[in-house]
Amino acid sequence: MWEYTDKVKDHFLHPRNVGEVEDADAVAEVGSIACGDALKLSFKLDENKRIKEVKFQTFGCASAIATSSALTEMVKGMTLEEAEKITNQDIANYLGGLPQEKMHCSVMGREALEKAIDVYKGRAPKTVEGNIVCDCFGVTDIEIERAIRENNLATLEDVTNFTKAGGGCGNCHGAIQEIIDRVRAELSGKPAAKPKLSNIQKIRMIEETIEREIRPALKHDGGNIELIDVVGNRVLVATRGACASCQASNQTLKHFVEAKLKELVWPELTVEEVSQ
Amino acid sequence: MKTIYLDNNATTQVALEVLEAMLPYFHDLYGNPSSMHSFGGQVGRKIREARESAAALIGAAPDEVIFTSCGTESDNAAIRSALLTQPEKRHIVTSRVEHPAIKALCAHLAEQGYRVTELPVDGEGRLDMEQYKRSLTPDTAIVSLMWANNETGVIFPIEAAAQLARARGILFHTDAVQAVGKIPIDMSKSAVSMLSISGHKLHAPKGVGVLYVRKGTRFSPFLIGGHQERSRRGGTENTPGIIGLGKACELAAQHMETENTKVKALRDRLENELLTRVPNSRVNGDRVNRLPNTSNISFEFVEGEGILLMMDEYGICASSGSACTSGSLQPSHVLRAMGVPFTMAHGSIRFSLSIYNTDEEVDFVIDKLPPIIETLRSMSPYWRTGERACGTA
Ligand code: FES
Numbered sequence: 001m002w003e004y005t006d007k008v009k010d011h012f013l014h015p016r017n018v019g020e021v022e023d024a025d026a027v028a029e030v031g032s033i034a035c036g037d038a039l040k041l042s043f044k045l046d047e048n049k050r051i052k053e054v055k056f057q058t059f060g061c062a063s064a065i066a067t068s069s070a071l072t073e074m075v076k077g078m079t080l081e082e083a084e085k086i087t088n089q090d091i092a093n094y095l096g097g098l099p100q101e102k103m104h105c106s107v108m109g110r111e112a113l114e115k116a117i118d119v120y121k122g123r124a125p126k127t128v129e130g131n132i133v134c135d136c137f138g139v140t141d142i143e144i145e146r147a148i149r150e151n152n153l154a155t156l157e158d159v160t161n162f163t164k165a166g167g168g169c170g171n172c173h174g175a176i177q178e179i180i181d182r183v184r185a186e187l188s189g190k191p192a193a194k195p196k197l198s199n200i201q202k203i204r205m206i207e208e209t210i211e212r213e214i215r216p217a218l219k220h221d222g223g224n225i226e227l228i229d230v231v232g233n234r235v236l237v238a239t240r241g242a243c244a245s246c247q248a249s250n251q252t253l254k255h256f257v258e259a260k261l262k263e264l265v266w267p268e269l270t271v272e273e274v275s276q
Numbered sequence: 277m278k279t280i281y282l283d284n285n286a287t288t289q290v291a292l293e294v295l296e297a298m299l300p301y302f303h304d305l306y307g308n309p310s311s312m313h314s315f316g317g318q319v320g321r322k323i324r325e326a327r328e329s330a331a332a333l334i335g336a337a338p339d340e341v342i343f344t345s346c347g348t349e350s351d352n353a354a355i356r357s358a359l360l361t362q363p364e365k366r367h368i369v370t371s372r373v374e375h376p377a378i379k380a381l382c383a384h385l386a387e388q389g390y391r392v393t394e395l396p397v398d399g400e401g402r403l404d405m406e407q408y409k410r411s412l413t414p415d416t417a418i419v420s421l422m423w424a425n426n427e428t429g430v431i432f433p434i435e436a437a438a439q440l441a442r443a444r445g446i447l448f449h450t451d452a453v454q455a456v457g458k459i460p461i462d463m464s465k466s467a468v469s470m471l472s473i474s475g476h477k478l479h480a481p482k483g484v485g486v487l488y489v490r491k492g493t494r495f496s497p498f499l500i501g502g503h504q505e506r507s508r509r510g511g512t513e514n515t516p517g518i519i520g521l522g523k524a525c526e527l528a529a530q531h532m533e534t535e536n537t538k539v540k541a542l543r544d545r546l547e548n549e550l551l552t553r554v555p556n557s558r559v560n561g562d563r564v565n566r567l568p569n570t571s572n573i574s575f576e577f578v579e580g581e582g583i584l585l586m587m588d589e590y591g592i593c594a595s596s597g598s599a600c601t602s603g604s605l606q607p608s609h610v611l612r613a614m615g616v617p618f619t620m621a622h623g624s625i626r627f628s629l630s631i632y633n634t635d636e637e638v639d640f641v642i643d644k645l646p647p648i649i650e651t652l653r654s655m656s657p658y659w660r661t662g663e664r665a666c667g668t669a
Contacts, residue, residue, distance in 0.1 A: 033622070
């Protein structure tokens, strides 16, 4: 069973803005039934060029319906310029996060919005550019590259979670890996812009990073660490075992723990020790 | 909220009689059945009884029954033994709709250089027996075909297939975890060489299974260790599990009739009512040669996960072959092998009943499900417009 947040469940069980806007200013559709999900979005602007009415129709899993519903709530009242800035991560954040395997639903939401805006502005939709890399799900190299850049993806599995590319027969795995390698190489030149994090996500990522990257290393030396609280960008921790009595513990905190958290979670984090 | 459990092909409730039979063997009668003392010996006797009950259910002799830890272990043990005892043969025949225990194992063996033929099925999930016959070669070490399909309930003509294999000197294994206890199976009149059973599919607990191995079949153990199971499966016996399985087999023999009358009638009513109340719905799989408890229905233009979650709000448990629920991004391999169109495959729901289901429960589902489908369809861009090709539309 998927672990959905209450917000996802709420938007799935009580979706907002279902249907089609009459006399819409723009209508766009992405996805297909063969691919397993599809979203049709329509909107109408008011005299100030703000989105007055927006509706969706979605075929897909619960999270696809929930992200569509969330998206319509988010863009209502926005100008197209504001709406255009919404990233798939914003949609996921609005819902309190999505399971990794379902991130492609948020990408589909962003794509539909973008396509509808393109339609309104009479621009060629971005999604049709590029060459299809994954035939099973009709995903282009441009879409894959974009997902990697915007979400800082590193593995084939990530790319499949976000775009579905590679989730079928597997013939395209080599080609996707090549794109990942190329884009990662480019990204390592200039640090990737990290997506904005909600507080909950930040705490979760800190916890995960401690669990996966930090605790095993400390345990190796007979120490341990516990997350006490996160206040803004201040990470409050308590050290245990060998760390607690160790002279070098401050060094460890700054040079190892903080560095890891800055690198893997958020560049502005600082680590402080509290006695508990 | 009351749970309405219609997911018995996934797992079943341990029967109360089974639980009672098992309980003494955790804390009080914890002896090792291999021990010399009578404290252990009494457990050994109970295991002997369990073996007799399991054998009786499938018309086998007790010493043809090997207790294992699950259906997957039984499947692995059978196929690997066939390959190890006939090293000169390098070919395996199976089908496209097998359980992952066989499917993934065969894919793994193919990587190691074995030749694997995966027989296709038709739109109803049936085998083409002529094609099957042609697939059997002097190089074929083993055929492994499931007796009944876990997703659709479709029953393969196992006896006929086994006879064709035996006539050519080829071993025949069947994964019968869904069939045992639901349809009559008699190994004394059969050409099947090996057969897998899983305890938790027939109201015994999880963690116990059986591999039937016909007398005279050369066997190479999967787990090598002590003398348990006459050295064909090392490892201290899961005594409560085995005793529970024995009891469950006894009960299954008694309930076979009920499965094919009461359970079948409930299933048929559920299926027929849903088909009439929900437009654009259909049954997946051969409705004639099918387990009495299983119904796989597709509701066009909606996605299975949404259906399951909305049913979950009412406490109704079932499963789906949709992409969202399969843990991959594609619908179930069984429905794809049957060529079920995407519009249908994504909206497939499997109901699997047991003797514990009631008329009231079926009424409840018949009442609650059609509006769920209607709600989801009202959100779907395809309801009324029809299908589209893959890729960006
Ligand atoms: S082509 Fe990408 S998974 Fe099949």
